[in-house]
Amino acid sequence: MREALPDPDAAQFTAQGPLTAQIDLADGARIQLVVGEAAPPAAHTPGTHLLVLSILRRGSLTADQEAALVEALRQVPFSDSELELVAGQMPLTLGLADRITDRPLAGTVLLIMAHFLEDLTGMLASAMRLGAAPETLVVVEKGYPYKSRARVVAHLREHRIAFFPSADIAEALAHQSTLARESGLKAVIIDDGGYAVPALIDQLPEQLAACAGLVEQTMSGIFKLEPYEGRIALPVFSVAQSRIKGTIESYWIADAAVRRIMELMPPHKVEGQPALVIGYGQVGSEIAHVLRGLRMRVAVFDRELMRMVVAHEAGYVTHKSLARLIGHHRPILIIGATGRQALSDDDLRELPAETFLASVTSRDGEFPLPALRDAAEAVEDEGLAGTTYVLPHGARATVLAHGFPVNFHYAESVHNRHSDLTLAALLVGACTLARDDHGFSDGHNVERTDAVLQESRLLEDYYDRYGPQLPTQPTAEDPA
Numbered sequence: 305m306r307e308a309l310p311d312p313d314a315a316q317f318t319a320q321g322p323l324t325a326q327i328d329l330a331d332g333a334r335i336q337l338v339v340g341e342a343a344p345p346a347a348h349t350p351g352t353h354l355l356v357l358s359i360l361r362r363g364s365l366t367a368d369q370e371a372a373l374v375e376a377l378r379q380v381p382f383s384d385s386e387l388e389l390v391a392g393q394m395p396l397t398l399g400l401a402d403r404i405t406d407r408p409l410a411g412t413v414l415l416i417m418a419h420f421l422e423d424l425t426g427m428l429a430s431a432m433r434l435g436a437a438p439e440t441l442v443v444v445e446k447g448y449p450y451k452s453r454a455r456v457v458a459h460l461r462e463h464r465i466a467f468f469p470s471a472d473i474a475e476a477l478a479h480q481s482t483l484a485r486e487s488g489l490k491a492v493i494i495d496d497g498g499y500a501v502p503a504l505i506d507q508l509p510e511q512l513a514a515c516a517g518l519v520e521q522t523m524s525g526i527f528k529l530e531p532y533e534g535r536i537a538l539p540v541f542s543v544a545q546s547r548i549k550g551t552i553e554s555y556w557i558a559d560a561a562v563r564r565i566m567e568l569m570p571p572h573k574v575e576g577q578p579a580l581v582i583g584y585g586q587v588g589s590e591i592a593h594v595l596r597g598l599r600m601r602v603a604v605f606d607r608e609l610m611r612m613v614v615a616h617e618a619g620y621v622t623h624k625s626l627a628r629l630i631g632h633h634r635p636i637l638i639i640g641a642t643g644r645q646a647l648s649d650d651d652l653r654e655l656p657a658e659t660f661l662a663s664v665t666s667r668d669g670e671f672p673l674p675a676l677r678d679a680a681e682a683v684e685d686e687g688l689a690g691t692t693y694v695l696p697h698g699a700r701a702t703v704l705a706h707g708f709p710v711n712f713h714y715a716e717s718v719h720n721r722h723s724d725l726t727l728a729a730l731l732v733g734a735c736t737l738a739r740d741d742h743g744f745s746d747g748h749n750v751e752r753t754d755a756v757l758q759e760s761r762l763l764e765d766y767y768d769r770y771g772p773q774l775p776t777q778p779t780a781e782d783p784a
Contacts, residue, residue: 308376310369326360333363335373351385378454381462387425393720394426395769396728396762400735401433403761408738409492410435412516413484415442415476417496420456421716423723428465430731440483443467444476446496446666448712473499474507481511490516492737494730497521497666498528505532512537517737517744519730520544523585524643524666526748539744541733542753548729548763550586556722558590561664561711562598565637568689568704568713569660572636575599580635582626584611587664588641592620595637603633607642630654637662640670649675655699661707668707676701688714725766732760 306312314330323339336358342348357377359370382390391398401407414436418424424443431441443460447470450456460467468476477493477500484491491511493500495518504512517539520526526544529536543549566574577600581592584606592615595602603621606612616622623629626647630638631654640646643665652675663670677683680693690704705713717723736742736756744752757763 308369308372310365329363329365331363331365332361333359333365334361336360349389355380375454379458380455381458382422382425382455387429390422390426390720391429394423394430394724394727396724396765397423397426397430397731398433399765400430400728400731404434404732404735407435408735410437412436412490412492412734412738413440413442413480413487414492414494414734415444415480415500416494417444417446417470417473417499418494419448419496419712419717420445420450420453421712421723422452422456423720423727424456425459426720426724427727427731428463430728431734434731434735438463438465440487440489441465442476442480442483444470444473444499446470448708449714450712451714451716470499474503477503477508477511481508481514484514490738492516492734493518494734495520495525498525501529501532501536501538505535517541517742519733519737521549521726521730522643522666527643533747536747539737539742539746540748541737541744541756542748542750543726543729543733543757545748545750546729546753546757548757549726552766553718553722553726554586554590555594556718557587557664557711558594560715560718561587561639561662561709562591562594564710564713564715565639565660565662565704568662568710569637570689574637576601577637578603578633578635579637579639580605580630580633581639581641582606582646583640583642583665584608584615585641585643588639589615591639591641591664592618595639600637601633603629603635605629627651627654630656635659639664641665642670644669645672646670647672649679652676652679652695652701653697655695655697655701657698658700658702660702660704662704662710663707664709664711666709671703671707673703673707676703725762728762729757729760732757732762 309315311330316328318326320326325337327335338356339353340356342352342354355377357373409431414431443465445467466479480491491514493515500518515538519541521543523544579595579600580603581588582605584604592602592604604615605626612622621633627650630651634656636658637660640663661671676693679695681696682694684692686692686702690702690706692700692702694700704710711717
């Protein structure tokens with residue numbers, strides 16, 4: 305807060321009680337900071353308090369200076385009790401060090417491409433228990449408008465962990481390589497969205513051979529690696545294609561995404577309304593199921609015919625032409641879950657009078673935003689909700705979250721207990737690749753990844769925690 309004041313040396317700080325402070329500035333401005341219990345207490349986690357900034361007298365404070373004060377207030381590090389709460393919600397991730405006792409990450413410089421959410425604090429804490437040191441951790445931010453972003457940044461600064469924006473991925477990789485070379489450690493990467501390999505091959509080819517391996521979390525990341533097939537000279541631990549990720553996490557993502565879509569859309573009665581899901585993969589199929597549970601009339605399109613057949617036989621409306629499907633079904637909501645570009649220019653011309661477009665995959669490439677901007681007769685900024693494009697044929701297409709994945713848009717996405725399993729699997733991958741005898745060859749190792757995750761007993765631990773809690777003693781109903 306002090307650094308955000310216009311003239312911090314001239315400011316006078318006065319305590320007005322144990323939880324209140326007044327700051328008088330040289331120009332006559334007066335600011336008050338109050339820590340108070342959140343009200344009503346029953347609506348918040350026990351022990352929750354609010355930090356409130358009030359500008360009692362503006363003096364000569366400008367709008368930019370006021371905004372800087374508010375931003376400084378947001379950048380309060382997580383308290384110990386908050387970190388303990390998050391850790392308690394991530395038992396699989398934080399419990400890894402009890403099973404992996406040789407601290408394999410002590411021999412690495414670990415780069416993590418991450419969403420700046422609360423669960424990152426638990427993942428970093430686990431990495432350090434597994435041997436990583438703050439000075440050998442490098443974090444790269446994916447760059448979405450997360451709810452807790454400012455506090456995550458403060459947490460990283462407090463622990464002196466280097467972090468970079470995703471636009472500077474090459475700089476982050478070069479920093480990792482320098483640290484690894486100077487300290488004699490291995491470079492290991494946990495990626496989320498296929499950022500690292502393209503940067504290594506295209507911009508830093510001399511550093512590719514020095515990387516011990518990469519763990520990839522998302523299918524969009526796997527798709528980004530396709531043009532580099534045959535040139536990926538490092539082992540890939542593919543959590544993205546693992547059974548754990550594909551069969552368990554997908555529903556949580558779908559549920560969180562649909563709930564966030566309903567929050568971002570203006571009030572609508574969705575029951576009986578048409579919706580379209582483009583991409584009937586792991587997440588898309590679950591989204592179709594969730595929308596059907598909301599009593600929407602759901603259509604599905606996928607470029608893979610087998611998936612179209614499965615969707616058709618599950619009772620969804622389908623057609624081999626996406627443009628004709630849009631023109632016939634007239635969806636009020638279109639959700640892109642392909643990990644690629646979901647709509648073409650021809651498809652845009654079939655959009656009905658009002659439709660909402662929502663992406664649930666990484667980055668902002670699910671919809672052709674440049675084509676929408678070029679074709680639009682008017683573009684309207686809807687603030688938090690997104691951007692509306694008024695097209696020549698009269699359609700109003702609102703791209704929710706401005707084209708970025710809706711479940712991360714000023715939200716925490718899935719609950720920490722849900723992300724726990726995937727983050728634990730990512731760290732298992734990093735620990736595996738940190739060892740000399742990991743048994744992974746260059747390129748994708750899907751079967752080997754599944755085998756390692758099976759051996760890790762993560763799934764068994766997950767089931768023991770959240771599966772049925774049966775009596776310890778046999779009952780009369782139990783089979784002999």
